[in-house]
Amino acid sequence: MGRHVVIVGGGFGGLAAARALADQPVTVTVVDRQNHHLFQPLLYQVATAGLSPGDIASPIRGLLADAPNVEVRLGEVRGVDLAAKTLALGDGSLGYDTLILASGVGHSYFGHPEWAPHAPGLKSIDDALEIRRRVLLAFERAENTQDAEERKALLTFVVVGAGPTGVELSGAIAELARFTVARDFRAIDPTTAKVVLVEAGPRVLPAFLPHLSQSAQHELTRLGVDVRLDTKVEHVGPEGVRLSTGELRSRTVLWAAGVASEPLSKSLGVELDRMGRVKVGPDLSVPGHPEVMVIGDLACFTTPEGLALPGLAPVALQQGQHAARNVLADVDGRPRARFDYEDKGIMATIGRAAGIAQSGAFTLTGLLGWLAWLFIHLLYLVGFRNRAVVLLQWTWAWFTYQRGARLITGGRGQPPG
Amino acid sequence: MGRHVVIVGGGFGGLAAARALADQPVTVTVVDRQNHHLFQPLLYQVATAGLSPGDIASPIRGLLADAPNVEVRLGEVRGVDLAAKTLALGDGSLGYDTLILASGVGHSYFGHPEWAPHAPGLKSIDDALEIRRRVLLAFERAENTQDAEERKALLTFVVVGAGPTGVELSGAIAELARFTVARDFRAIDPTTAKVVLVEAGPRVLPAFLPHLSQSAQHELTRLGVDVRLDTKVEHVGPEGVRLSTGELRSRTVLWAAGVASEPLSKSLGVELDRMGRVKVGPDLSVPGHPEVMVIGDLACFTTPEGLALPGLAPVALQQGQHAARNVLADVDGRPRARFDYEDKGIMATIGRAAGIAQSGAFTLTGLLGWLAWLFIHLLYLVGFRNRAVVLLQWTWAWFTYQRGARLITGGRGQPPG
Numbered sequence: 037m038g039r040h041v042v043i044v045g046g047g048f049g050g051l052a053a054a055r056a057l058a059d060q061p062v063t064v065t066v067v068d069r070q071n072h073h074l075f076q077p078l079l080y081q082v083a084t085a086g087l088s089p090g091d092i093a094s095p096i097r098g099l100l101a102d103a104p105n106v107e108v109r110l111g112e113v114r115g116v117d118l119a120a121k122t123l124a125l126g127d128g129s130l131g132y133d134t135l136i137l138a139s140g141v142g143h144s145y146f147g148h149p150e151w152a153p154h155a156p157g158l159k160s161i162d163d164a165l166e167i168r169r170r171v172l173l174a175f176e177r178a179e180n181t182q183d184a185e186e187r188k189a190l191l192t193f194v195v196v197g198a199g200p201t202g203v204e205l206s207g208a209i210a211e212l213a214r215f216t217v218a219r220d221f222r223a224i225d226p227t228t229a230k231v232v233l234v235e236a237g238p239r240v241l242p243a244f245l246p247h248l249s250q251s252a253q254h255e256l257t258r259l260g261v262d263v264r265l266d267t268k269v270e271h272v273g274p275e276g277v278r279l280s281t282g283e284l285r286s287r288t289v290l291w292a293a294g295v296a297s298e299p300l301s302k303s304l305g306v307e308l309d310r311m312g313r314v315k316v317g318p319d320l321s322v323p324g325h326p327e328v329m330v331i332g333d334l335a336c337f338t339t340p341e342g343l344a345l346p347g348l349a350p351v352a353l354q355q356g357q358h359a360a361r362n363v364l365a366d367v368d369g370r371p372r373a374r375f376d377y378e379d380k381g382i383m384a385t386i387g388r389a390a391g392i393a394q395s396g397a398f399t400l401t402g403l404l405g406w407l408a409w410l411f412i413h414l415l416y417l418v419g420f421r422n423r424a425v426v427l428l429q430w431t432w433a434w435f436t437y438q439r440g441a442r443l444i445t446g447g448r449g450q451p452p453g
Numbered sequence: 454m455g456r457h458v459v460i461v462g463g464g465f466g467g468l469a470a471a472r473a474l475a476d477q478p479v480t481v482t483v484v485d486r487q488n489h490h491l492f493q494p495l496l497y498q499v500a501t502a503g504l505s506p507g508d509i510a511s512p513i514r515g516l517l518a519d520a521p522n523v524e525v526r527l528g529e530v531r532g533v534d535l536a537a538k539t540l541a542l543g544d545g546s547l548g549y550d551t552l553i554l555a556s557g558v559g560h561s562y563f564g565h566p567e568w569a570p571h572a573p574g575l576k577s578i579d580d581a582l583e584i585r586r587r588v589l590l591a592f593e594r595a596e597n598t599q600d601a602e603e604r605k606a607l608l609t610f611v612v613v614g615a616g617p618t619g620v621e622l623s624g625a626i627a628e629l630a631r632f633t634v635a636r637d638f639r640a641i642d643p644t645t646a647k648v649v650l651v652e653a654g655p656r657v658l659p660a661f662l663p664h665l666s667q668s669a670q671h672e673l674t675r676l677g678v679d680v681r682l683d684t685k686v687e688h689v690g691p692e693g694v695r696l697s698t699g700e701l702r703s704r705t706v707l708w709a710a711g712v713a714s715e716p717l718s719k720s721l722g723v724e725l726d727r728m729g730r731v732k733v734g735p736d737l738s739v740p741g742h743p744e745v746m747v748i749g750d751l752a753c754f755t756t757p758e759g760l761a762l763p764g765l766a767p768v769a770l771q772q773g774q775h776a777a778r779n780v781l782a783d784v785d786g787r788p789r790a791r792f793d794y795e796d797k798g799i800m801a802t803i804g805r806a807a808g809i810a811q812s813g814a815f816t817l818t819g820l821l822g823w824l825a826w827l828f829i830h831l832l833y834l835v836g837f838r839n840r841a842v843v844l845l846q847w848t849w850a851w852f853t854y855q856r857g858a859r860l861i862t863g864g865r866g867q868p869p870g
Contacts, residue, residue, distance in 0.1 A: 072860050088506065088507035089505065089860055089862060091505070095637070097634070098859065102636075107639040110861075128597075161862050165862070217515075219519075221514070222524040425845060428842060441507035442511075443512070443578065444527075
């Protein structure tokens with residue numbers, strides 16, 4: 037059945053590549069350490085109890101079940117041997133003719149991995165459930181404690197980094213406190229909870245046009261989020277954070293600041309950018325290794341204008357489709373095409389009725405921005421069922437301010453009271 | 454605000470009692486180690502990936518937010534001091550004037566607690582997610598292994614105990630294998646998976662009328678479940694089970710056989726039945742302690758006819774309401790009433806289109822039994838949102854044979870491949 041294409045990662049990039057190679061004259065293996073494809077732009081909703089994990093995740097197998105030439109393998113890729121064209125997996129090895137690396141990136145704590153246990157990031161379903169657990173437990177503990185200082189620390193939530201994830205997380209936590217759980221407690225008043233969004237740069241959402249950043253900041257402030265710009269994080273510990281402007285006691289610090297590549301990209305032994313992403317050529321391949329393409333967040337692709345593309349779902353999606361086209365060009369003996377990113381715009385949401393969107397010179401703010409966000413996200417959610425369920429949950433949540441998935445489950449470490 | 458009523462447990466019994474005491478001249482504290490009320494009859498659907506945890510669980514706080522005289526406290530009750538009228542909690546103590554114990558029961562491994570890690574039971578959301586994880590991972594591992602014997606053990610699922618939970622679990626796993634994931638794998642054929650239901654007694658669902666047991670067994674067999682009656686489990690280990698009829702290699706053994714009270718009931722120092730349940734008087738109180746009532750699965754209530762009531766949701770619900778009525782009788786100086794169980798019937802479901810139900814002499818089987826089950830369970834699901842979402846998920850699942858919540862998350866112990 038022709039050459040063997042191995043795709044590492046079943047996110048936006050990997051899934052798009054696999055789908056584009058379905059029913060083509062190649063054999064495809066998709067390897068992921070998770071069994072599900074995740075609609076990452078909505079992950080913050082799981083972390084803040086608005087949606088259930090099942091609403092934004094679908095089993096990769098199910099999504100590719102109709103393609104007999106595609107197999108899915110659950111496993112962790114430990115390393116790549118470029119010379120032998122082999123991947124090392126936890127339970128064996130896997131050879132490839134063509135490799136598409138789409139395994140994404142992890143969190144970067146700016147050289148302070150010891151901060152990680154005190155400030156979880158948001159990349160996987162398990163991350164989101166851990167954040168949900170911490171946020172909901174903080175209110176529970178605040179209700180139980182008699183110590184006023186401790187109560188204040190429990191009702192202070194710090195989000196580090198004002199990119200889309202940080203903005204959406206802090207807005208959603210502020211809403212959770214001010215509306216959703218407002219009437220649930222007796223000893224504490226959840227509406228007095230403090231949500232602090234810390235950003236080292238001069239504005240929120242730096243990837244957007246300045247007037248959109250301003251609109252987003254205005255909406256955040258209206259929701260009660262304390263936005264602190266030009267502020268650096270110097271230390272994170274169990275008691276809270278030390279900022280460049282002073283100490284801040286908090287029991288719940290969330291990390292949305294930096295990304296860094298996983299050890300996998302280092303194992304390649306090729307050139308990386310300063311964030312550890314793999315520098316790829318115009319056809320998305322690793323220089324000197326046309327049989328290895330890197331796509332999505334893990335790739336550093338520079339446009340002819342000299343701009344490095346950001347780690348966004350649409351970039352990963354288009355690169356996945358393009359990598360697949362290149363594979364088929366190889367099969368047919370045609371030359372590969374250069375990747376060209378079609379920028380359809382970017383968007384972010386702040387709370388239940390405000391958003392910002394920009395597409396070229398066209399921009400939207402406020403309710404219109406939010407409706408655009410809602411529409412696009414529902415449109416791209418994989419699978420009919422999820423879409424219908426999510427729409428129903430949102431409608432319900434919108435009219436009632438309730439969040440249905442307010443469950444404290446699992447627990448890595450901290451037992452309740 | 455009058456006497457302090459402490460309710461331990463926010464299940465069917467505890468929640469019913471708390472709701473009946475809302476806006477009454479008493480102060481109520483509900484203590485639970487979980488923050489959510491769980492619709493336990495549908496828990497097997499979470500364990501078999503049909504529903505998400507958020508669909509069948511609601512935060513206890515949210516359910517009681519409208520009652521200003523009711524507070525909810527997240528915490529684990531470690532013991533009861535009947536003389537001092539005090540509960541020992543993980544983070545302090547709590548006094549009561551009246552205590553309603555509704556904390557339910559755990560699993561009993563017939564004196565073999567060492568079997569627990571190899572055969573998880575189904576009581577909490579975390580239990581359900583662990584079972585889901587094990588079942589889905591077994592298919593993944595079977596796909597990856599080259600060892601035919603190991604593959605067979607991975608594709609053999611053993612459910613111990615043929616009460617409602619065991620019957621529903623085994624039916625749902627058989628359906629999962631034969632329909633839902635049937636086309637998802639390449640190296641294995643999931644429809645060859647073996648589901649074995651082991652029961653020590655002479656028939657499945659012994660609480661039902663014999664002809665209904667027979668109907669249920671017929672439906673199970675039709676789904677491909679291998680029902681083994683009059684068969685005892687002699688040993689459970691990582692390799693599988695030893696039955697009174699021989700060895701059975703299996704990597705996934707699930708426990709639905711016995712229940713036993715938690716250490717809490719022993720701490721009371723009062724008379725227990727052989728399952729460790731607290732024997733209560735006609736008014737649901739502990740003999741010699743009218744201020745302590747025990748309800749639901751933890752209570753052993755004997756009817757005037759000499760029958761001990763089973764651990765069922767309707768029993769707990771009616772007892773919760775009755776305990777609240779007794780509290781209010783105390784407040785008014787009226788005598789307490791005797792608890793009288795109104796038996797509306799019992800039901801169970803087998804797969805996607807068969808069920809059995811009996812109410813007095815009236816019985817239903819097959820599709821009618823299943824529709825009755827569906828209707829009653831939707832009716833009793835707490836909260837509109839859950840009900841609408843669950844109906845939508847079920848409709849979708851019914852027509853497509855798909856299960857939306859097929860996620861492998863978390864993990865107590867076993868990492869993938």
